[in-house]
Each structure stands twice: as structure tokens, then as C-alpha cells.
Amino acid sequence: MGHWIKSFFDNYISGMYFPDVRLTDIIEILIIAAIVYRVMLWIKNTKAWMLLKGMIVLAAFIAAAALLRMHTILFLARESIPALATAAVVIFQPELRRALEKLGEKNLLNNINPFDRSRDNHRFSDGTLESLVKASFDMGSVCTGALIVVEQATQLTEYEVTGIELDCKVSSQILLNIFEHNTPLHDGAVIVRGDRIVSATCYLPLSDNMQISKELGTRHRAALGMSEVSDALTIVVSEETGQVSVAMGGQLVRGITPEYLSTRLSQIQFRASELKKFNIWKGRHGHEEV
Numbered sequence: 111m112g113h114w115i116k117s118f119f120d121n122y123i124s125g126m127y128f129p130d131v132r133l134t135d136i137i138e139i140l141i142i143a144a145i146v147y148r149v150m151l152w153i154k155n156t157k158a159w160m161l162l163k164g165m166i167v168l169a170a171f172i173a174a175a176a177l178l179r180m181h182t183i184l185f186l187a188r189e190s191i192p193a194l195a196t197a198a199v200v201i202f203q204p205e206l207r208r209a210l211e212k213l214g215e216k217n218l219l220n221n222i223n224p225f226d227r228s229r230d231n232h233r234f235s236d237g238t239l240e241s242l243v244k245a246s247f248d249m250g251s252v253c254t255g256a257l258i259v260v261e262q263a264t265q266l267t268e269y270e271v272t273g274i275e276l277d278c279k280v281s282s283q284i285l286l287n288i289f290e291h292n293t294p295l296h297d298g299a300v301i302v303r304g305d306r307i308v309s310a311t312c313y314l315p316l317s318d319n320m321q322i323s324k325e326l327g328t329r330h331r332a333a334l335g336m337s338e339v340s341d342a343l344t345i346v347v348s349e350e351t352g353q354v355s356v357a358m359g360g361q362l363v364r365g366i367t368p369e370y371l372s373t374r375l376s377q378i379q380f381r382a383s384e385l386k387k388f389n390i391w392k393g394r395h396g397h398e399e400v
């Protein structure tokens with residue numbers, strides 16, 4: 111038996127090439143796998159999926175042209191590659207920007223950089239949370255349409271300037287007043303930063319998600335659009351049905367309850383660093399992803 115094992119090793123194993131795998135190689139493989147996974151998710155969740163499908167069709171066409179030796183088509187394809195690459199960057203500018211912003215949100219530099227203003231103003235009180243929930247469901251009960259964006263780490267200044275500047279403490283009464291029909295501020299969205307309403311009548315980007323239900327109009331599309339370009343949580347109250355929905359991270363959850371909205375708001379109520387302390391001390395929502 112011993113002889114057999116020895117001859118097996120001599121004949122097969124000793125002839126094999128075992129690369130010298132270091133710990134850094136394993137870390138490198140894991141990093142590349144995570145990046146590829148993230149890029150694939152990004153492609154799947156954005157317009158890039160359409161682009162990828164288009165590129166596959168184009169590649170198949172060029173491969174067929176190469177097989178059939180269609181030199182003019184190959185020449186045109188070769189010459190247009192730089193132009194197509196530039197066009198892709200221009201077309202996907204919002205998605206690329208969002209991807210980089212997301213990277214920045216999780217960046218360790220946020221915890222180190224003392225000049226980062228976003229660390230100071232993204233916490234709202236329990237009073238604001240309760241006012242948002244109360245106002246949303248009060249408006250829902252009388253079918254008053256509303257759109258309320260609760261800012262998180264992504265600064266919404268560019269959307270804030272499309273509206274009328276306000277600086278008032280969040281209260282359910284103010285929100286009800288703003289969205290009252292036929293009043294000057296009722297159209298568009300309100301942006302909430304911390305405990306304050308910073309702007310009303312804001313214009314939000316519309317989502318071009320083709321999977322969104324056809325029965326939903328531009329108010330819901332705007333809420334979803336906002337959630338695609340930022341980490342904000344947007345509350346929508348339907349004027350038609352009185353239903354309250356919430357959009358965040360490119361997902362729209364329709365027909366929610368006050369408890370659900372309360373939970374979602376409490377999940378974003380504290381900054382990540384504060385949240386850890388909050389969970390340790392209060393033991394609330396410790397299991398939920400933020």
C-alpha cells in the first residue's frame with residue numbers, strides 16, 4: 111500500500127504544477143469577485159442592461175461580418191468604437207454618477223473627514239418621524255396628493271433649487287397645509303433635511319423604469335426616480351386612491367401601513383455610526399439592514 115501511494119505521488123502529483131498562492135492572492139480574488147458581482151448587479155438594475163443586450167447583438171453582427179469578410183462593415187465598426195464609448199459615458203452619466211456616489215456613501219473617508227457636512231445634518235427627531243407618518247396618513251384619508259423626500263447622505267441641493275426655498279420645522283400641520291389643493295406650494299415635492307422642510311414645489315427626476323405599473327402616474331414615477339438617483343426615502347400619497355407608498359433604493363412599496371412607514375423612517379433616522387450605538391443601547395431593529 112505504502113509503495114502504491116509513493117508511486118502514485120511520484121507519477122502524478124509530483125508532476126503537477128501547484129502555483130504559490132499567497133494570502134494577498136486570495137484577497138485579490140475576493141476583491142475582484144466582489145467588484146464583478148457589484149458591476150453585474152449595477153448592469154441588471156439600470157439602463158446598462160439594455161446597453162449590454164444591444165452590445166451583444168452588435169458583437170454578433172460584427173462577428174458575422176468578420177466571418178463573411180465584409181471589410182467595409184468591419185472598417186466602420188472599428189472606426190466608430192471611440193465614438194460609441196464616448197456616447198455610452200454620456201448616456202450613462204446619471205448611473206455612473208450614482209454608482210460613484212454610492213461608493214462615497216460607504217466610504218471610510220466619511221468617518222475621517224471632519225469637513226464632511228453630510229455627517230451633521232441627517233438625523234431627525236422622533237417628533238419629525240411622527241409628524242411625517244401622521245401627515246402622510248391624514249392626507250391619504252382625504253385623498254390629498256403629496257410627495258415628501260427625506261434626505262439622507264446624498265445632498266439633494268440640485269433638486270432643492272428647483273422649488274421654493276423654505277426653512278421651517280417639520281410638523282404634520284405644515285405638511286397638510288403645503289399639500290392642500292389649490293394652494294401655491296401644493297404642486298411638486300417637499301424636501302426634508304433633518305428636522306426641517308428646506309424646499310417645496312421641487313421637481314424630481316422621473317424614473318424610466320419600464321416595469322412600473324401603468325396605472326401609476328408621474329407622482330409615483332418621480333418618487334421612484336428620486337430613489338434611483340439618491341439614497342433618499344420618498345413618501346408618496348396618491349390623490350386618486352389615498353394610498354401611501356414609499357420609494358427607496360429603486361424600489362416602490364405601495365399601500366403601506368403607518369407602522370411600516372414608521373419602521374422605514376426609524377431605520378434611516380440615525381446615521382450609520384449612531385445607529386450602531388442606538389442598536390446596542392435600545393436593542394431595536396438590530397437585525398434589520400439599514
Ligand SMILES: Nc1ncnc2c1ncn2[C@@H]1O[C@H](COP(=O)(O)OP(=O)(O)OP(=O)(O)O)[C@@H](O)[C@H]1O
Pocket residue numbers: 255256257296297298299312313314315316325326327328329330331332347348349350351
Ligand atoms: N417630476 C415631478 N416632480 C415632482 N412632482 C411631480 C413630478 N411629476 C408630477 N408631480 C406631481 O404629481 C402630480 C401629478 O400626479 P399624477 O396624477 O400624474 O400622478 P399619479 O402617480 O397618478 O398620482 P395620483 O395617484 O396622486 O394621481 C403633479 O401635479 C405634481 O404635483
